Amino acid sequence: MPIFGSLEYMSRVVKDPAFADVFAYLRGFLDLRSSQLAKIKEMASGESRRVSLGGEDFAIESVYDTRRREDAFFESHRKYIDVQFVLEGEEMMETADIASLAISHPYDETADLIKYLTPQQGTSALGIREGMGAIFFPDDGHMPGLWLDPLRPVRIRKTVVKVRVW
Numbered sequence: 001m002p003i004f005g006s007l008e009y010m011s012r013v014v015k016d017p018a019f020a021d022v023f024a025y026l027r028g029f030l031d032l033r034s035s036q037l038a039k040i041k042e043m044a045s046g047e048s049r050r051v052s053l054g055g056e057d058f059a060i061e062s063v064y065d066t067r068r069r070e071d072a073f074f075e076s077h078r079k080y081i082d083v084q085f086v087l088e089g090e091e092m093m094e095t096a097d098i099a100s101l102a103i104s105h106p107y108d109e110t111a112d113l114i115k116y117l118t119p120q121q122g123t124s125a126l127g128i129r130e131g132m133g134a135i136f137f138p139d140d141g142h143m144p145g146l147w148l149d150p151l152r153p154v155r156i157r158k159t160v161v162k163v164r165v166w
Contacts, residue, residue, distance in 0.1 A: 002142070004126050004134035007085065014135065019083075022161045025053055026085050026133070029159070040087060040157050056164040064154040066091045066145055073114035073152055074141045080162040084144055085133035088157035092146040093134055096123045097163050101141045116141055138165060 011023040028036040040061050048062035076098050105115035127148055136142045
């Protein structure tokens with residue numbers, strides 16, 4: 001089951017030492033004068049970059065517009081836990097246990113990605129706003145980046161930290 005909410009909440013709930021550097025990295029975005037925040041604010045829509053966090057952990061910082069559900073897909077990962085954190089904007093993320101999802105594209109080890117057919121029911125929706133995030137474990141199918149406002153897309157500035165499964 002994913003964990004979601006403010007950075008403060010997620011760091012209170014997840015006490016595993018493997019997440020200490022992740023939460024420290026995310027806190028860097030909360031300082032409005034930080035160069036870390038300034039760099040992502042300079043990124044153009046459609047741009048993304050990979051940031052090493054030491055060891056096997058890394059982050060993907062990106063800027064994009066939210067999309068309709070029919071333009072997205074459910075996914076999960078085996079090697080990495082996703083810690084998705086919205087820095088600007090708001091999006092909906094759907095989630096479901098992978099045991100209830102039908103695979104559309106089998107596991108790609110290079111991309112650490114399994115894709116699933118989008119179910120018509122049996123999912124949960126998370127409204128994630130600026131300063132909030134979600135932690136998706138290997139059993140958590142997830143479909144992020146969706147319109148929260150049903151009438152229009154929203155520009156998102158976000159980082160997804162990939163934490164190696166131990």
